[in-house]
Amino acid sequence: MVKDAFPPIADYGFLSDCESMALVAPSGAIEWLCLPRLDSPSVFGAVLDRGAGSFRIGPAEVAEPAARRYVPGTMVLETSWWTPTGWLVVLDTLLIGPWHHERERSRTHRRPPTDYDADHVLLRLVRCVSGQMQIRLDCSPMFGYGATEARWEHTGTGYHDALAHPADTEDDPEAHAVPLRLTSDMNVGFEGGRATARTLLKEGDERFAALSWSEHQPPTTLEEATARYRWTCHHWQHWLNRGSFPDHPWRSYLQRSALTLKGLTFAPSGAVVAASTTSLPETPGGERNWDYRFTWIRDATMTLWAMFTLKLDWEAGDFFAFVADVAEAEGGQLQVMYGVDGERLLDERTLDHLGGYQGARPVRAGNAAHNQRQHDVWGSVVGAIEHYTHLRGGLDDRTWRIVTIQVEQALAHWREPDQGIWEVRSGAQHFTASKLACWKAAHSGAKLATQRGDRERAARWQDAAETMRADILENALDDRGVFTQAYGSSALDASVLLIPLLGFLPGSDERVKRTVLAIADELTVNGLVLRYSTDDTDDGLSGEEGTFTICSFWLVSALVEIGEVENARLLCERLLAYASPLQLYAEEIDTRSGRHLGNFPQAFTHLSLINAVTAVIRAQS
Numbered sequence: 001m002v003k004d005a006f007p008p009i010a011d012y013g014f015l016s017d018c019e020s021m022a023l024v025a026p027s028g029a030i031e032w033l034c035l036p037r038l039d040s041p042s043v044f045g046a047v048l049d050r051g052a053g054s055f056r057i058g059p060a061e062v063a064e065p066a067a068r069r070y071v072p073g074t075m076v077l078e079t080s081w082w083t084p085t086g087w088l089v090v091l092d093t094l095l096i097g098p099w100h101h102e103r104e105r106s107r108t109h110r111r112p113p114t115d116y117d118a119d120h121v122l123l124r125l126v127r128c129v130s131g132q133m134q135i136r137l138d139c140s141p142m143f144g145y146g147a148t149e150a151r152w153e154h155t156g157t158g159y160h161d162a163l164a165h166p167a168d169t170e171d172d173p174e175a176h177a178v179p180l181r182l183t184s185d186m187n188v189g190f191e192g193g194r195a196t197a198r199t200l201l202k203e204g205d206e207r208f209a210a211l212s213w214s215e216h217q218p219p220t221t222l223e224e225a226t227a228r229y230r231w232t233c234h235h236w237q238h239w240l241n242r243g244s245f246p247d248h249p250w251r252s253y254l255q256r257s258a259l260t261l262k263g264l265t266f267a268p269s270g271a272v273v274a275a276s277t278t279s280l281p282e283t284p285g286g287e288r289n290w291d292y293r294f295t296w297i298r299d300a301t302m303t304l305w306a307m308f309t310l311k312l313d314w315e316a317g318d319f320f321a322f323v324a325d326v327a328e329a330e331g332g333q334l335q336v337m338y339g340v341d342g343e344r345l346l347d348e349r350t351l352d353h354l355g356g357y358q359g360a361r362p363v364r365a366g367n368a369a370h371n372q373r374q375h376d377v378w379g380s381v382v383g384a385i386e387h388y389t390h391l392r393g394g395l396d397d398r399t400w401r402i403v404t405i406q407v408e409q410a411l412a413h414w415r416e417p418d419q420g421i422w423e424v425r426s427g428a429q430h431f432t433a434s435k436l437a438c439w440k441a442a443h444s445g446a447k448l449a450t451q452r453g454d455r456e457r458a459a460r461w462q463d464a465a466e467t468m469r470a471d472i473l474e475n476a477l478d479d480r481g482v483f484t485q486a487y488g489s490s491a492l493d494a495s496v497l498l499i500p501l502l503g504f505l506p507g508s509d510e511r512v513k514r515t516v517l518a519i520a521d522e523l524t525v526n527g528l529v530l531r532y533s534t535d536d537t538d539d540g541l542s543g544e545e546g547t548f549t550i551c552s553f554w555l556v557s558a559l560v561e562i563g564e565v566e567n568a569r570l571l572c573e574r575l576l577a578y579a580s581p582l583q584l585y586a587e588e589i590d591t592r593s594g595r596h597l598g599n600f601p602q603a604f605t606h607l608s609l610i611n612a613v614t615a616v617i618r619a620q621s
Contacts, residue, residue: 006047006050006357006358007025007026007027007031008595008596009280009357009586009595009596009597009598009600010580010581010584010586010595010596010600011025011026011580011581012024012025012031012032012047012580012584012600013068013070013077013079013092013582014075014260014263014276014582014584014600014601015075015077015092015093015094015122015263016075016094016262016263016264016276017094017095017096017118017119017120018096018118018262018263018265018266018267019036019037019038019118019120019266019267019268020033020034020035020036020037020038020094020118020120021033021034021038021094021263021264021276022044022092022094022122023047023276023277023600024077024079024092025046025047025054026063026064026065026068026079027056027058027063027064027065028056028057028058028063028065028079028081028090029046029054029055029056030044030054030055030056030092030122031044031045031046031047031054032044032045032046032047032048032276032277033055033122034293035178035180035213036120036178036213036214037266037340038266038273038276038293038340039273039293039294039339039340041143041144041145041365042142042145042146043141043142043143043180044141044142045142045145045146045354047277047280047357048145048146048278048279048351048354048355048356048357048363049146049353049354049355049356049363050355051142051146052142052145052146052354053140053141053142053143053146054138054140055122055138055139055140055141055211056136056137056138056139057090057124057126057135057136057137057138057209058079058081058088058090058135058136059081059083059088059133059134059135059136060133060134060135060136060198061083061134062081062082062083065079065080065081066080066081066082066087067079067080068080068581068582069582070256070259070582071091071233072237073236073237073240073241073255073259074093074232074233074236074237074259075093075094075236075259075263076091076092076093076229076232076233076236077091077092077093077582078090078091079091079092081133083131083133085131085132085133086128086129086130086131086132086133086201086203087128087129087130087131088126088127088128088129088133088135088201089126089127089129090124090125090126091123091124091125091126091127091229092122092123092124093122093123093229093232093233094118094119094121094122094123094232095118095119095120095121095122095123095228095229095231095232096116096117096118096119096231096232096235096236097116097117097119097216097228097231097232098115098116098117098231099113099114099115099116099117100117100216101113101117106268108268108341109267109268110268110269110270110321110322110325110341111267111268111269111270111318111321116235117267118267119212119216119218119228120212120213120214120216121210121211121212121216121218121219121228122210122211122212123208123209123210123218123219123225123228123229123232124208124209124210125206125207125208125225125226125229126201126206126207126208126209127201127205127206128201128202128203128204128205128206129203130203131202131203132200132201132202132203133200133201134198134199134200134201135198135199135200135201135207136196136197136198137184137186137188137195137196137197137198137209138194138195138196139164139182139194139195139196139209139211140193140194140195141164141180141193142193143166144166145351145353145354145363145365146351146353146354147353148166148167148168149166149167149168149192149193150164150165150166150167150180150193150194150195151164151165151166151167151193152164152190152193152194152195153165154188155181158187159187159188159189160183160184160185160186160187160188160220161181161182161183161220162181162182162183162188162190162195163179163180163181163182164179164180164181164182164195165179167193178213178214179213180211180212180213181211181212181213181218182195182209182210182211183209183210183212183218183219183220184197184207184208184209184210185207185208185221185222186198186199186207186209187199197209206222206226207222208222208225208226210225236259239262240255240258240259242311242312242314243255243258243310243311243312244310244311245258245310246614246617248617250572250576250613250617252583253576253579253583253609253613254310254609254610254613254614256582256583256584257306257583257606257607257609257610258310258312258610260584260601260603260606261303261306261307261315261603261606261607262312262315263276264276264601264603265315265318265319266295266340266341267318268341269322269325269340269341269342270315270317270318270319270320270321270322271295271319271322271338271340271341271342272295272299272303272319272603273292273293273294273295273340273603274292274293274294274295274296274299274599274602274603274604275292275293275586275587275598275599275600275601275602275603276292276293276599276600276601277292277293277599277600278290278291278292278293278363278364278365278599279291279356279357279360279362279363279364279599280357280360280586280597280598280599280600281356281357281358281360281597281598282587282588282597282598283360283597284358284360284590284597285358285359285360286360287360287361287362289356289357289360289361289362289363289364290364290367290369290599291346291348291364291365291366291367292367292599292602293340294337294338294339294340294346294367294370295322295337295338295339295340296336296337297323297326297334297335297336297337297338297377297380297381298336298374298376298377298380298421298437299380299603299604299607300319300320300323300380300381300383300384301379301380301383301384301387301502302604302607302608302611303316303319303384303603303607304316304319304320304384304387304388305387305607305611306606306607306610306611307319308387308391309610309611309614310610313392316388317392320384320385320388322342323381323384324398324399324402325342326338326342327381327402327405327406328398328401328402329342330344331405332401332402332404332405332406332409333405333409334377334378334381334406335370335371335377336369336370336371336372336374336377336423337367337369337370338370344370345370346366346367346368346370347366347368348364348365348366348367348368349364349365349366350362350363350364350365351363351364351365369419369423372418372419372423373416373418373419373428374418374419374420374421374423374434375410375413375414375416375418375434375435375437375438376420376421376433376434376437377406377437378406378407378409378410378437378438378441379410379436379437379438379439379440379441379444379502380437380440381402381406381441382403382406382407382410382440382441382444382445382448383440383441383444383502385399385402385403385444385448386444386447386448389448389451395448395451395452400448400452403445403448403449404445404457406441406445407441407442407445407461409441410437410438410441410442410445411438411442411461411464413438414435414438414439414468416428417429417430417431418431418434420433420434420486420495421433421434421437421495422495422531422532429486429487429489430475430486430487430488431485431486431493431495432472432476432483432484432485432486432487432493432495432496433493433495433496433498435468435471435472435476435487436472436496436498436499436502436504438468439465439468439469439472439504440502440504442461442462442464442465442468443461443462443465443503445457445461446458446459446461446462446465449461469504472504475487475488476496477511478490480514480518481510481511481514482511482514482515482518483496483499483511483515484496485532491532491533492518492519492522492523492532492533493523493531493532494519494523494529494530494531494532494548494551494554494555495531495551496515496519497515497516497519497551497554497555497557497558498554499512499515500512500516500558500561500562501554501557501558501561506561507558507560507561507562507563508562508563512558512561512562513562516555516558516559516561516562516564517562519555520555520559520567524547525547525591526591526592527571527574527591528547528549528552528574528575528578528589528591529547529548529551529552529554529555530547530548530551531548531551547588547589547590547591548587548588549575549578549585549586549587549588549589549602549605549608550587550602550604550605550607550608552571552575552589553572553575553605553608553609553611553612554608554612555571556568556571556572556575556612556615556616557608557611557612557615559571560612560615560616560619565616565619565620568612568615568616568619569616569620572612572613572616575609575612576613578594578596580596584600584601585600585601585602585605585606585609586598586599586600586601586602586605587599587600587602587604587605
């Protein structure tokens with residue numbers, strides 16, 4: 001039987017077809033799936049409320065699996081079950097197939113067509129490998145973030161094809177989701193809003209169930225389901241083979257991070273979302289619960305660093321094109337974050353009918369941070385363009401227009417306060433990291449202007465960069481020569497670890513060394529790094545938070561920069577040991593329990609893992 005308690009966040013498996021994303025609990029239940037897009041309302045939302053919908057298939061009387069893993073090199077999750085009477089294996093995947101739009105143009109894709117496309121099918125294959133056992137299928141969609149129960153009906157002549165609609169949409173404007181079609185070679189019946197099936201499997205027996213939500217046909221036989229499963233496996237393995245991974249014991253972490261980043265990519269636009277979920281808490285039972293199903297422009301530079309590091313040039317190009325698209329659409333006036341198709345309005349609201357993961361409320365949809373002033377956007381975009389053009393060559397007129405607007409924005413506003421990289425909901429401040437980002441915009445912009453042969457702009461922008469550098473060095477250091485969170489503050493902040501990583505000062509600079517070591521000594525809990533101390537920083541929120549895993553990986557990279565390679569290696573080993581059983585990471589780690597906190601899986605964590613691990617490997621070799 002399925003337990004009522006919430007599984008630990010790190011125990012979820014992650015599935016993706018690069019348009020939709022799902023979380024699979026150890027019990028075999030799909031507990032998070034939003035349709036038709038990853039940022040749509042959920043149809044399975046049990047991760048946020050045990051009554052908000054789930055889809056389980058597995059042994060009728062056993063909830064705990066014997067083992068779980070990804071089929072090597074894929075996003076296909078394999079769960080093995082033991083019961084007193086036999087062994088069972090369940091394979092879960094969001095199918096990917098050949099490109100569908102041969103006779104008409106896609107209404108959603110803005111990136112050039114490829115050889116493959118999302119099938120919009122969740123496939124579940126079941127095989128009894130020895131003995132025998134009863135298996136049970138329970139599919140209980142709840143449309144509109146758990147607000148509206150499903151109404152099921154059979155289609156066709158038998159019990160193998162069923163259709164689910166929202167039972168009542170009059171009072172729920174979010175319950176207008178596309179119909180769900182369930183096909184299976186098991187006999188499916190209905191109990192209220194639940195579709196269910198139960199059958200006895202003996203050694204060698206196999207069954208399938210497919211949930212689909214588009215005009216693309218799902219598999220209707222076991223043979224077809226197996227063939228499409230194999231196509232999906234081969235797709236992921238062929239994709240991974242395009243990357244470059246060192247022959248090193250840490251290679252599997254790099255490969256899983258690469259697959260996770262690909263899975264967090266919305267293929268039609270090239271956008272990379274921060275995470276697949278909303279409102280998984282940063283503080284157990286607390287209010288630090290945010291919707292991360294959007295793309296943050298400030299992540300652009302590090303996203304491209306990680307992708308180019310692993311030779312994932314196509315993905316880097318698609319993401320770069322997405323950033324260029326939104327910049328051009330906005331006339332260069334970029335905001336902090338966008339929806340996966342470039343949407344600007346991401347109004348935040350609370351879903352008060354949901355109880356939240358382990359009672360953490362409010363549950364939010366949308367993110368009010370899109371209206372904040374964050375000066376790091378300009379430096380991230382210009383830095384990304386510099387990095388992209390350095391590796392790919394060429395700076396066309398369209399991209400140059402984006403550069404000029406971003407740099408001029410940085411020059412016009414760098415002396416003003418903002419909400420900073422951590423999006424504090426208290427008052428604006430003169431954050432050191434924001435000043436650093438403005439410097440990056442001017443400094444990288446000057447290099448690009450030189451590349452364009454625009455000497456006047458190159459000189460003016462570099463002069464501005466030197467003025468910003470002098471201002472930071474005058475105002476962001478404390479009495480001991482350590483960079484602080486903000487001008488006039490004595491608080492430490494992990495974001496200043498970016499100083500050597502962005503090239504503001506070399507790792508050999510004594511101020512950098514003192515800062516890195518001070519953060520390692522004073523802003524850590526059991527060796528892992530906090531963003532900042534909530535005792536020293538008013539961020540407008542209550543409660544504590546765990547250590548931010550991205551900051552710990554930044555510390556690894558910064559230790560390499562200052563020559564502390566052995567300490568960097570030891571910290572990196574420790575961080576890798578905190579990975580989930582499936583080598584995934586949420587946003588934070590509670591160092592007292594080792595439990596993962598925050599939205600899952602977290603793109604920024606996996607980006608920083610790639611950069612930190614490769615930095616250590618290169619330094620050692």
